[in-house]
Amino acid sequence: xxxxxxxxxxxxxxxxxxxxxxxxxxxxxxxxxxxxxxxxxxxxxxxxxxxxxxxxxxxxxxxxxxxxxxxxxxxxxxxxxxxxxxxxxxxxxxxxxxxxxxxxxxxxxxxxxxxxxxxxxxxxxxxxxxxxxxxxxxxxxxxxxxxxxxxxxxxxxxxxxxxxxxxxxxxxxxxxxxxxxxxxxxxxxxxxxxxxxxxxxxxxxxxxxxxxxxxxxxxxxxxxxxxxxxxxxxxxxxxxxxxxxxxxxxxxxxxxxxxxxxxxxxxxxxxxxxxxxxxxxxxxxxxxxxxxxxxxxxxxxxxxxxxxxxxxxxxxxxxxxxxxxxxxxxxxxxxxxxxxxxxxxxx
Amino acid sequence: xxxxxxxxxxxxxxxxxxxxxxxxxxxxxxxxxxxxxxxxxxxxxxxxxxxxxxxxxxxxxxxxxxxxxxxxxxxxxxxxxxxxxxxxxxxxxxxxxxxxxxxxxxxxxxxxxxxxxxxxxxxxxxxxxxxxxxxxxxxxxxxxxxxxxxxxxxxxxxxxxxxxxxxxxxxxxxxxxxxxxxxxxxxxxxxxxxxxxxxxxxxxxxxxxxxxxxxxxxxxxxxxxxxxxxxxxxxxxxxxxxxxxxxxxxxxxxxxxxxxxxxxxxxxxxxxxxxxxxxxxxxxxxxxxxxxxxxxxxxxxxxxxxxxx
Numbered sequence: 001x002x003x004x005x006x007x008x009x010x011x012x013x014x015x016x017x018x019x020x021x022x023x024x025x026x027x028x029x030x031x032x033x034x035x036x037x038x039x040x041x042x043x044x045x046x047x048x049x050x051x052x053x054x055x056x057x058x059x060x061x062x063x064x065x066x067x068x069x070x071x072x073x074x075x076x077x078x079x080x081x082x083x084x085x086x087x088x089x090x091x092x093x094x095x096x097x098x099x100x101x102x103x104x105x106x107x108x109x110x111x112x113x114x115x116x117x118x119x120x121x122x123x124x125x126x127x128x129x130x131x132x133x134x135x136x137x138x139x140x141x142x143x144x145x146x147x148x149x150x151x152x153x154x155x156x157x158x159x160x161x162x163x164x165x166x167x168x169x170x171x172x173x174x175x176x177x178x179x180x181x182x183x184x185x186x187x188x189x190x191x192x193x194x195x196x197x198x199x200x201x202x203x204x205x206x207x208x209x210x211x212x213x214x215x216x217x218x219x220x221x222x223x224x225x226x227x228x229x230x231x232x233x234x235x236x237x238x239x240x241x242x243x244x245x246x247x248x249x250x251x252x253x254x255x256x257x258x259x260x261x262x263x264x265x266x267x268x269x270x271x272x273x274x275x276x277x278x279x280x281x282x283x284x285x286x287x288x289x290x291x292x293x294x295x296x297x298x299x300x301x302x303x304x305x306x307x308x309x310x311x312x313x314x315x316x317x318x319x320x321x322x323x324x325x326x327x328x329x330x331x332x333x334x335x336x337x338x339x340x341x342x343x344x345x346x347x
Numbered sequence: 348x349x350x351x352x353x354x355x356x357x358x359x360x361x362x363x364x365x366x367x368x369x370x371x372x373x374x375x376x377x378x379x380x381x382x383x384x385x386x387x388x389x390x391x392x393x394x395x396x397x398x399x400x401x402x403x404x405x406x407x408x409x410x411x412x413x414x415x416x417x418x419x420x421x422x423x424x425x426x427x428x429x430x431x432x433x434x435x436x437x438x439x440x441x442x443x444x445x446x447x448x449x450x451x452x453x454x455x456x457x458x459x460x461x462x463x464x465x466x467x468x469x470x471x472x473x474x475x476x477x478x479x480x481x482x483x484x485x486x487x488x489x490x491x492x493x494x495x496x497x498x499x500x501x502x503x504x505x506x507x508x509x510x511x512x513x514x515x516x517x518x519x520x521x522x523x524x525x526x527x528x529x530x531x532x533x534x535x536x537x538x539x540x541x542x543x544x545x546x547x548x549x550x551x552x553x554x555x556x557x558x559x560x561x562x563x564x565x566x567x568x569x570x571x572x573x574x575x576x577x578x579x580x581x582x583x584x585x586x587x588x589x590x591x592x593x594x595x596x597x598x599x600x601x602x603x604x605x606x607x608x609x610x611x612x613x614x615x616x617x618x619x620x621x622x623x624x625x626x627x628x629x630x631x632x633x634x635x636x637x638x639x640x641x642x643x644x645x646x647x648x649x650x651x652x653x654x655x656x
Binding site: 065067068069074094096186187211212216217219222226230231247248250254255 | 359467568622
């Protein structure tokens with residue numbers, strides 16, 4: 001009997017420990033965007049601010065990967081921090097389980113947070129249930145090109161094919177073997193848009209072959225690395241890829257001295273010499289419009305796209321990588337052509 | 348398809364399969380020892396996550412790959428001590444305890460990464476070390492004898508563990524406490540100590556598997572193992588609790604994954620079938636388990652805590 005009690009206590013302790021650690025892993029951070037002010041750290045005070053009608057806007061992000069993933073989630077965090085508003089921002093990241101994300105979204109809504117960003121296409125399902133229950137809350141959801149008919153949901157989507165096309169033009173200019181490798185997660189969302197645009201840009205710019213591998217996973221870093229290795233064994237001499245798992249593939253590129261093109265966020269920190277350029281998402285361009293609409297009483301119901309034209313997409317070049325003659329000019333011409341409509345990215 | 352059957356591509360594919368198989372092999376061998384003693388550990392993946400993070404962090408701070416490996420081993424052993432206390436001393440239900448260990452490893456490695464490192468940063472990678480003479484053998488040398496020291500160690504462990512289980516007193520004691528702990532106990536064999544040692548070996552090898560994974564990649568990311576530890580547990584059943592069987596399973600899994608990647612790179616697998624093809628290693632493993640079901644027997648006392656009364 002005594003040993004049973006010990007056992008139960010220990011099991012309870014072990015589970016508590018595990019669950020606390022797991023919960024800590026899906027970290028919930030509270031940070032202040034803009035103005036550099038210290039954030040209020042609890043949701044009650046956020047609600048009071050909102051109720052009091054003060055200038056501080058309460059926002060929250062629920063995102064599937066880490067805040068500093070050098071990819072999808074980081075692009076949104078940096079965009080909100082770039083907004084010229086006084087924002088009290090809370091972050092729940094690492095919610096790769098959709099049910100966890102749904103609980104976080106609902107929790108923020110119940111706490112009275114005014115604007116909640118559900119940063120992941122996969123969060124669309126739960127949002128159709130949650131958003132109608134909180135008609136005064138604005139939900140911002142992406143990547144998606146439609147709002148699912150919800151009046152208090154704004155949707156956002158990147159024209160990732162555009163930056164992909166420009167990176168493809170550059171890659172074709174760099175490649176000596178005429179073979180370029182691409183690694184992607186699953187054939188969906190902005191990953192497929194980027195990859196299709198990249199392949200189109202490369203093939204429009206020269207006689208090159210573009211080999212594309214989708215690993216089937218957003219998070220399998222080792223498989224992504226081996227996918228890059230498989231490309232290299234086929235004489236590929238330039239690589240690119242999309243998703244937070246590309247860090248493994250960038251490592252393979254570094255180890256073999258192969259140039260790399262990034263997307264979603266600037267990936268120069270992964271290799272200061274071999275990351276040639278990155279397509280960077282500036283969601284703030286459309287976030288400003290959404291928040292202005294909210295101020296004027298429109299809580300949602302519209303979809304927004306970031307593009308090269310509206311400045312939501314930007315190609316950030318790495319000064320540490322010396323481009324061959326004419327490559328930068330070709331890239332600039334592609335950007336101009338996409339903006340004026342004379343270049344078709346194949347999207 | 349013709350391009351696939353060139354020497355250079357076949358060599359690269361086999362080398363890739365061996366690299367992919369290494370963490371499965373290390374973790375699977377360790378789990379085999381534990382299960383042969385009667386202890387199931389579903390927390391392998393969590394132990395791997397923890398050791399992967401601490402190995403990575405150590406290498407990031409010191410640039411010392413050996414220290415990274417040692418840290419991975421030590422983290423595995425520490426988790427082994429915890430698991431032994433829970434399952435052997437306190438006789439907790441093994442499946443549930445293992446899930447607790449997994450959740451702890453997943454969450455704590457993520458938490459530590461955020462607090463101590465933040466954004467992914469490249470660290471030193473394990474270098475490939477060609478074995479003199481053997482690596483000069485045409486074709487075979489490049490595929491089999493140009494790997495990291497951890498890969499060599501993992502495959503060298505297979506005959507060592509097979510011999511240990513079959514021919515040493517310690518190995519026979521482990522098998523005895525896994526098959527019939529009451530009989531072993533009546534003959535003076537300590538069930539608790541043998542199970543504890545087996546758990547320590549298992550967790551130590553899971554720790555090394557985590558270290559091998561992260562140091563081959565040279566970078567850490569939350570949930571890096573991506574369920575690899577659970578597949579390692581499945582491979583123990585696939586391998587019928589024998590080291591050579593585990594090695595066969597790990598190699599099959601790694602090689603199928605490598606062939607699929609190579610076929611995708613060469614456009615042999617159409618893009619539309621890409622996601623289906625990605626499931627091939629798991630599907631093959633499940634098929635093998637179905638075929639083997641009923642033909643092999645698990646240790647009779649697996650998952651059963653031992654008590655004299």
